[in-house]
Amino acid sequence: MKRTHKNGPVWALGMMSGTSLDGVDGAFVKTDGTAIAAFGPCGFQPYSDEQRARLRAALGCWHGDPKVAPAADIVEEVHAGLAARMMTDQPPAYLGFHGQTFAHDPRGRGTHQAGDGQLLAEALQTPVVWDFRSADVEMGGEGAPLAPFFHHACARFIGAKAPLAVLNLGGVGNITWVDPGIEPPEDPAACLAFDTGPANAPVNDLMQARRGVALDEGGALALTGTADEKIVEDFLSHAYFLRIPPKSLDRDQFPDLTTAVADLGDADAARTLVACAAAAVARGMEHCPSPPSRVLVTGGGRHNAAMMEELRARLSVPVEDIDDTGLNGDMLEAQAFAYLAVRVARGLPTSSPTTTGVAAAVGGGVVSKPDGGGR
Numbered sequence: 001m002k003r004t005h006k007n008g009p010v011w012a013l014g015m016m017s018g019t020s021l022d023g024v025d026g027a028f029v030k031t032d033g034t035a036i037a038a039f040g041p042c043g044f045q046p047y048s049d050e051q052r053a054r055l056r057a058a059l060g061c062w063h064g065d066p067k068v069a070p071a072a073d074i075v076e077e078v079h080a081g082l083a084a085r086m087m088t089d090q091p092p093a094y095l096g097f098h099g100q101t102f103a104h105d106p107r108g109r110g111t112h113q114a115g116d117g118q119l120l121a122e123a124l125q126t127p128v129v130w131d132f133r134s135a136d137v138e139m140g141g142e143g144a145p146l147a148p149f150f151h152h153a154c155a156r157f158i159g160a161k162a163p164l165a166v167l168n169l170g171g172v173g174n175i176t177w178v179d180p181g182i183e184p185p186e187d188p189a190a191c192l193a194f195d196t197g198p199a200n201a202p203v204n205d206l207m208q209a210r211r212g213v214a215l216d217e218g219g220a221l222a223l224t225g226t227a228d229e230k231i232v233e234d235f236l237s238h239a240y241f242l243r244i245p246p247k248s249l250d251r252d253q254f255p256d257l258t259t260a261v262a263d264l265g266d267a268d269a270a271r272t273l274v275a276c277a278a279a280a281v282a283r284g285m286e287h288c289p290s291p292p293s294r295v296l297v298t299g300g301g302r303h304n305a306a307m308m309e310e311l312r313a314r315l316s317v318p319v320e321d322i323d324d325t326g327l328n329g330d331m332l333e334a335q336a337f338a339y340l341a342v343r344v345a346r347g348l349p350t351s352s353p354t355t356t357g358v359a360a361a362v363g364g365g366v367v368s369k370p371d372g373g374g375r
Contacts, residue, residue, distance in 0.1 A: 009037040010093035013086060014338030015079050017100045019171025019251040020200050020300055021055050022214065023047050025334035026082045028090060033342040034184070036157045040090060042331045045082040047074070052214070058102050060252060062112050068102065072114040075100045079115065080123050087124065094367075095120065096341030097130040098333075104144065104250040110134070111143045118368040129341035131366040136351045141358030142248035145174040148185065148193035148355040149343070150336035155180035158325045165285070165292040166322070167311075168333065169301025171251045173199035173277060176355075177288045186352040186361040192289060193355040194245030197280025198254050199301050202273045205258065206266075215300075216270050222306035225267030227275035231260045235276045241283050246357035271306060278310035285315060296322040298329040340365070 009032045017024045024047075028040025047055065051074045058071035083095060099115030117130030133143035151166040155178050163179045173196040182190040203222070204215050216222055235257065240249065257276065261269035285291075295317055301307045302321050311319045322329040340350050344365035352361040 008032055010342060011040060011090060012094045012096055012338040012341045013083060013092040014096035014334045014336065014341060015083060016098050016333040016337055017075065017079070018333060019101060020204060020215075021047060021052050021171075022300070024078050024082050025331055026086050027328070027331040027334040027338060028086070028092065029335050029338035031153075031339050031342050033339070033346045033348050034153070036153050036339065039328070039335065041086065042328060042334070043082055043086045045078050047078065051078070055100060058114070061102050062109060068114060071100070071102070072116070075115040076119055080120055083120070083124055087126070092126060094341040094345055095124065095126050095128045096337035096339075097128050098132060098337050099130060101251070104248065106137045106142045106248060111137050117366065118372070121368040121370050122372075125370045127345070127370070128368045129344045129365050130368065132337070132340060132344070132350065132364045135364035136356050136358050136362055139358045139360070139362050141351060141356035141362070142246055143356060144248035145176070145193050145195060145355070146340065146351060146364075147174075147333060147336040148176040148178070148191045149350060150339045151176040152178045152180065152183075152185040152191055153339065154327055154332070156183075158327065162293040163290055165288065165295045167196075167281060167295050167297045169199040169277070169297060169299040169307065170333070171199065171201035171204070172249050173197055173281060173301070175281065175284055177292055186349045188352070188354050189289070191352070191355055192245065192287070194247045194284065194287070195249040196284040197240070197249065197277060198257065199277045199299070200304070201251050202254070202257050202276070203270055203304075206261070206269055206273060210266055216304065219274065219304035219306035221267050222270035222274045222304065223309075225265070225269070225271030227272045227310070228261070228264060228268065229275075231272050232275050232279050234260065236279055236283055241280070245284075245287050246353075246355060248356070274304065274306045275310050277301070278307060278314050281311060282314040292317055294318040294320055296320055296325060296327075298322045298327075298332045300330075302329055
């Protein structure tokens with residue numbers, strides 16, 4: 001495949017391993033860093049049970065902890081393997097490598113995504129854009145969420161005219177309110193983004209602890225349960241929900257949820273955790289500049305039928321699977337980091353005061369080249 005002029009659209013391969021720890025997503029996007037020209041092939045490499053256990057053991061750990069290095073080796077190995085397979089037929093101009101978030105404390109120790117982009121650049125002989133969050137945190141931002149500018153581009157790609165919200169339900173939930181009629185995305189009126197609260201992580205952890213499986217497939221168990229609304233009400237009293245966005249969360253910032261559902265049966269506990277995730281989204285919607293015309297749900301949580309039921313019951317606007325717009329809800333995060341890789345390489349901002357709370361629009365990320373060069 002021919003490479004495109006440096007100022008025109010190029011193909012980039014984005015890779016993402018989320019806090020749900022299911023595996024690595026890979027996706028191609030053709031972009032000039034502003035508009036989306038086309039979407040390309042996608043791929044997925046699941047973690048083995050052993051790999052997932054080693055990654056889970058490193059959650060909450062910072063640089064220097066003995067659990068981090070072996071977990072980082074897994075991150076690099078699986079990402080490199082997936083990228084090598086996907087690059088065979090379509091060589092990208094850039095790889096966007098998010099790494100694996102092990103700890104996130106923007107107002108304290110910072111943010112920690114494991115994985116060395118320079119190693120990947122050398123192994124794959126392709127420029128790698130990585131360490132997307134550090135510059136934002138260093139400038140006073142939350143370092144998350146980072147997909148909002150991509151969500152803005154997606155809204156324009158599907159021809160949306162009215163403001164809408166993109167709700168990503170991974171381990172943690174995050175929402176982007178976008179007005180596709182306003183550009184560029186760093187314009188203060190174009191985007192607002194923040195983490196809504198825990199999403200899939202508490203349910204996944206419950207299923208792992210009680211049934212030895214990674215998730216409640218399709219929400220089958222939660223569909224048979226009843227939410228404990230007192231637990232949901234107590235959950236919403238957490239100080240996080242009083243904070244004005246932008247704001248972000250660590251995967252394990254709500255440990256009391258596990259204790260709260262300890263005395264419930266498996267089905268009721270699963271339904272209650274799903275209800276908490278949906279209630280957090282409903283509470284977060286109160287911060288939107290104006291009611292969105294619809295909420296497009298992306299990420300693994302949209303496959304949980306109980307989660308979608310709870311969202312539709314608790315929100316006052318239409319809730320849709322983002323796939324119904326022609327976008328790929330399983331790959332949106334990976335696609336985001338392909339898009340952001342090109343923005344970083346071309347010196348464009350990747351976050352702004354209304355997406356992460358950073359002091360001014362900033363272009364994060366480091367570009368590592370195969371020869372050891374970069375910035």
